[in-house]
Amino acid sequence: MELLDPKERTECGQVVGKAVIGRELPTPASPIEASWRDFIFAEIWSRPGLDRRTRYLIAIASAAASNGPVDVLDDYIRGALSGSELSQIELREAALHLAVYTGWSRGIELDRAVTRVAQELDLPPCPFAPIRIEPWNPAERIQQGIDEFDAVMGFPGPPPVTPYFEAGIDNFVFGEMWKRAGLDQRSRRWVTLVGVSESCATTPIKTHFYAAMASGNCEPEELQEFVLQYAVHAGWPKASVIQGAVLAMIKNFKAGLAWDA
Numbered sequence: 001m002e003l004l005d006p007k008e009r010t011e012c013g014q015v016v017g018k019a020v021i022g023r024e025l026p027t028p029a030s031p032i033e034a035s036w037r038d039f040i041f042a043e044i045w046s047r048p049g050l051d052r053r054t055r056y057l058i059a060i061a062s063a064a065a066s067n068g069p070v071d072v073l074d075d076y077i078r079g080a081l082s083g084s085e086l087s088q089i090e091l092r093e094a095a096l097h098l099a100v101y102t103g104w105s106r107g108i109e110l111d112r113a114v115t116r117v118a119q120e121l122d123l124p125p126c127p128f129a130p131i132r133i134e135p136w137n138p139a140e141r142i143q144q145g146i147d148e149f150d151a152v153m154g155f156p157g158p159p160p161v162t163p164y165f166e167a168g169i170d171n172f173v174f175g176e177m178w179k180r181a182g183l184d185q186r187s188r189r190w191v192t193l194v195g196v197s198e199s200c201a202t203t204p205i206k207t208h209f210y211a212a213m214a215s216g217n218c219e220p221e222e223l224q225e226f227v228l229q230y231a232v233h234a235g236w237p238k239a240s241v242i243q244g245a246v247l248a249m250i251k252n253f254k255a256g257l258a259w260d261a
Contacts, residue, residue, distance in 0.1 A: 006038075013042030020045055021075035022082035040232055049225035056080040057094065057187055058226060061194035062233035064095075064110040065102045073110070077117040088118055088126040093182035094191050100173055101195020132176060142166065145175030152178055152185070153207060154214045189217040190226070197230055197242045205242065210249045210259035220250045 017025045017037055025041075028034035045055060056076060063073040080086040086094075091114045099107025118125075142160050149157030149169070157174060160166030178188065189212050196204040212218040218226075223246050231239035252261050 009038055009042045013037035016046050017041035020079045022078040044228060050222055053085045054190055055229055056085050057190040058194060058229045061098050061191045062230055064098060065106050065194055065198045066233045073113045074117050077113055081121060088123060089128060089182050092128055097188050097191045100177060101192055102198050141175050142170045145170035148174040148178050153211045186217045193226060205245045206249055206259050209246055210253060213253045
């Protein structure tokens with residue numbers, strides 16, 4: 001077997017890393033700094049299992065959700081904007097979407113990071129669609145949310161029997177947010193998967209990973225790659241829980257079984 005050259009790995013990490021974060025990588029001053037170049041960029045971001053746009057969505061959502069160093073989050077956003085993988089409005093929509101699944105505090109962190117990097121890159125403010133501009137019938141809005149839940153998740157939406165279901169799930173999450181045009185459904189799916197993974201809540205994790213495949217948004221192999229990309233910020237122990245859920249949902253999906261079979 002031919003041996004791999006560590007110098008070539010470092011060179012690969014330098015090239016990929018520069019493309020990912022939109023700036024030159026500094027010379028590492030510690031083992032963990034070297035691992036960004038020689039492992040995360042050279043061996044994870046260079047893998048063919050996910051397109052670059054998807055890796056950005058997972059990494060940006062994970063970095064924001066983990067409440068880590070702001071410069072790491074800023075680097076991803078700079079790279080995504082500079083490389084035209086994500087637009088400013090898509091990142092703003094991702095922040096709103098992340099807020100639903102990890103809390104508004106984390107969504108604000110992402111939104112503020114977008115503002116910082118947009119100012120750094122001298123980008124003009126981008127207009128955004130109002131949360132809702134037209135008058136609405138409350139009962140119709142609830143039904144729209146239930147219908148959208150069915151379309152996104154693949155099973156009937158919850159009846160509005162509690163404030164959480166009525167004002168939260170039916171009215172806003174699926175009645176408004178999932179229906180917004182600023183971010184496509186596949187992209188919203190990746191942000192959602194980070195959010196439910198961070199929750200460590202068994203039912204949302206299983207239902208959303210199953211729905212990601214049933215909807216046609218994600219392929220089983222892509223979900224396997226998701227776990228590795230997610231592990232960078234979540235850590236391997238938390239990602240191992242998600243790996244188990246992904247394997248179980250893929251097995252059910254391929255066998256034609258429901259998520260809870």
